[in-house]
Amino acid sequence: MRIIAVGILFLCFSIFSSLSSTVSNDKVPPRFPSSVIRPEQLSLATKRGTKLYKARYFTQILDHFNFNPKSYQTFQHRYLINDTYWSGPEKNSPIFVYTGNEGDIEWFAQNTGFMFDVAPYFKALLVFIEHRFYGKSIPFGGDKDIAYSNASTLGYLTSTQALADYATLIIDLKKNLTADDSPVVVFGGSYGGMLATWFRLKYPHIVIGALASSAPILNFENITSPYSFNNIITQDFRSESENCYKVIKGSWEQIEDTGSRSGGLELLRKSFRICKNYIDADALESWLTTAFVYTAMTDYPTPSNFLNPLPAYPVKQMCKSIDDPTTGNDSFAKLYGAANVYYNHTGTTTCFNLAYSPDPHGLDMWSWQACTEMIMPTDGNNQDSIFPESQWSYSQRAAVCKGYYGVDPRPNWITTEFGGHDISRALKRFGSNIIFYNGLRDPWSGGGVLKNISKTIVAIVAEQGAHHVDLRFATSQDPKWLQQVREREVKIISNWISQYYHDLANHS
């Protein structure tokens, strides 16, 4: 049985997605559209008479933790800023910082409308800091050809360096704004939410609290089951209809059988409208898997355009296609209909290209992080999985990484540095002011914090929520539960800020 290794990465399958039982370096690049911001979001910003942000650069140090001559090298570190709503340093008005994750920071800013939505209420300055080695924040003279060339240069792409970047930049920014006493709150979704959590835990002298949305900080080592990720995807589809689940589950063998028959690939090409340049059963399976995984992740209650343009409740739409009686017993027609929801919601695509998919958000280097410290066992599939049964294999990951980058992962580093085991026991009496939002339809929620740890380290769990939906721009169609999630977040953050002002006034 072919092993499908999915879900390793937040936003791109990258080198692991086409992993077969023989280790291969084949790469299935991530698939994303080039347009990411919804027109209504842009018009909202325009209505407010402002651009969403201005870009600025900070001269950042390459290596915070060593003092050898190389560590002193610097690079231009990009951040985005919006001071439209800020009441300024005189009033110690707050600074809201997004701790950028694995891609172009503009993309994350445009998909973190919550910060723009709440900024007027808090009179907050908005800052979105890019993660080193992504977007325009490239060490080694901004040259990706050098920065991405090998382990010697990529070695500086780590979460701890990124956190130290944020610390250094925020301190400098506050100094330049003479805003020493303005409280800082960090926000982040997905890996950005992990960074926001860790930033609050490691740099409490810089931030008073963190909103960590869909941050699977427990998806390391054996803390979370390696089946969890795909079990949630399975449940998402199964909750729509048993038939939908069964058709998808049965499709993998059918595709493989067809692909191995004479003329079968051409049948697959025709069924799925694959362009004429390239086809392969494994690649087709990866292409479908991508659609199911990302649709589950972004199963938002309103039309969205985070990864691809999607209708509201896209999993329901996929299952609607699959359950459509007009396609009878034609599984491929049903699956094609489902894939079309993800890949062709706008209806403009005439054929699908398996050989190439653009990476407009510059997510590629996550594969380096997933080969070094971000060893998140997510791609096990148990018997009931919607995907073919398979085991999470650390040794397989390690072998791929060795072949690809020449490095050995450090699978225990994240829990050594940031914890995770027995997190309630560790943080019950330590730390404060963290919100963990998770939506239970999000495959990543299995690795999230789903229970309150203390009075001030709290979990907000939305049964119907998907991947960091709370951070998206509010729309008039948002369901009540989503409005309530955001209201609760605003209320908690308000309390943090009030308490900070109280402490400030009392000179503590």
Next chain:
Amino acid sequence: MRIIAVGILFLCFSIFSSLSSTVSNDKVPPRFPSSVIRPEQLSLATKRGTKLYKARYFTQILDHFNFNPKSYQTFQHRYLINDTYWSGPEKNSPIFVYTGNEGDIEWFAQNTGFMFDVAPYFKALLVFIEHRFYGKSIPFGGDKDIAYSNASTLGYLTSTQALADYATLIIDLKKNLTADDSPVVVFGGSYGGMLATWFRLKYPHIVIGALASSAPILNFENITSPYSFNNIITQDFRSESENCYKVIKGSWEQIEDTGSRSGGLELLRKSFRICKNYIDADALESWLTTAFVYTAMTDYPTPSNFLNPLPAYPVKQMCKSIDDPTTGNDSFAKLYGAANVYYNHTGTTTCFNLAYSPDPHGLDMWSWQACTEMIMPTDGNNQDSIFPESQWSYSQRAAVCKGYYGVDPRPNWITTEFGGHDISRALKRFGSNIIFYNGLRDPWSGGGVLKNISKTIVAIVAEQGAHHVDLRFATSQDPKWLQQVREREVKIISNWISQYYHDLANHS
């Protein structure tokens, strides 16, 4: 006026002590006797039928924060262990870890009798972990000639790497002992106390609390006055007698005047019994300054042998010599008497060698740390100082470091990484279980935490205490206040452990 730059280092003056108005690389090595453990301590250990500890080695990674090929190099990391009193993993008995500071870990273990004294009560395992680049924990094959040779190798000597070393080692050790649920408490004095504090703050998932003794975590940037260190020394001597203070304060000009006169150096040599190999007025002043600084730091209420063998209350003894009416107006005779308290308490030295002083505890590389991240402004002297008036000069430090190691310090790094500014505000509602002990006769106490921050981050301040006196072996002559300090520490640590067991039993 010559600038005497003192107090920069915890335990050695190193490259800064003879800093004159023209920047110089002259080096006055630290002066220490070779014997450090008191006979009664050793006999105490012998009585218990055990050696103080056994040495073990752990294969430690060179660079925790990068993933380039060089970072994967390893070195043999030494730790000392004593399991005499431990009740073992079955009972989840606690593990007490000393976070080693800038020298041979055996020396610190031998001078941290408190841990041995309380281990039977707590049934604790004792572990003393050496700091990388000191003692026998030398990267680059254990070869100091390579490891200490230049900034490229010394670059890995940083506090953050040391803390990550401790985290990695403790996790591995607990695993090997199958003691996953044994609570860990960290202890440290001086820089070791800073590391203990920071370890609790950064690695709360590994340690449940920290006893930070005489840890000047606030002696960075402008948080603590650069005059504080020498003001406390001044006050120590002045509290004994106004005459004592005046004689010392007047001596510097007198020594310089004498040194610059024809035949003056020979008069100084004779007065202070300096050996015939070398003499210089500046070196003599440094030699005297060392005696005053270290005697103030180790002004213990019982005879001790931490830096040098000393009588009880050595500052009082020095002033007794100075105030001795039999020496009349002969300042040099008085100062010689004072110096003799520090340098020749055993009475066996026939002449003092200004050209050479041994470094039996391997403290030398603190000078690298003081040139990179440990920029602690301690050597200002105001008009009333017992030392000549002088200003703390960052640029002077930077110039010396540039000349010596070719590096630029990062003077803001420690507060960026660990905080310090407005510490009460930052930690009032974050973190728990830290004891800051400080003795107000200790010049480093000015940079310590002297007020309770919260119910669980507490300050224990002993008016009569000196540098981490609480951590020393108890003796029958210990004054009541010192016994009470230790009792309070034991009580607080007991509470941490009880609470931990409570949480463990409740599966939180």
